[in-house]
Amino acid sequence: MYIKRNGIIEASLSYGLLEAFNDVLAFVNHRFCVRHLYGNIRRARFSGFSLRNALWAAAKSTTVKFFHDRMLEQEK
Numbered sequence: 001m002y003i004k005r006n007g008i009i010e011a012s013l014s015y016g017l018l019e020a021f022n023d024v025l026a027f028v029n030h031r032f033c034v035r036h037l038y039g040n041i042r043r044a045r046f047s048g049f050s051l052r053n054a055l056w057a058a059a060k061s062t063t064v065k066f067f068h069d070r071m072l073e074q075e076k
Contacts, residue, residue: 034059 038055041047054074061067 034055038052041051041055051074054070058067058070058074061070
C-alpha cells in the first residue's frame with residue numbers, strides 16, 4: 001500500500017482495508033477502480049458487452065440517483 005502525491009491510496013491486497021477505512025476514515029470519500037472491479041467480475045465468469053457498458057455507465061454517474069437508476073437497470 002502506498003499514498004500517491006495527490007492523496008490517493010493504492011493497495012494491491014486489501015484484506016481488512018475496507019473495514020479500516022470505514023472505521024478510521026468514515027467521512028472521507030473513497031472509490032474503487034472500475035477497471036479492477038470489471039476484472040473481478042470477468043474472473044467470476046460474468047462477462048458481456050452489455051454488462052461492461054452498464055458498469056461503466058454506473059461508474060460515470062454524477063449523482064447518487066443516476067447511479068441507482070443505472071444499477072436498477074441491471075436487475076431487469
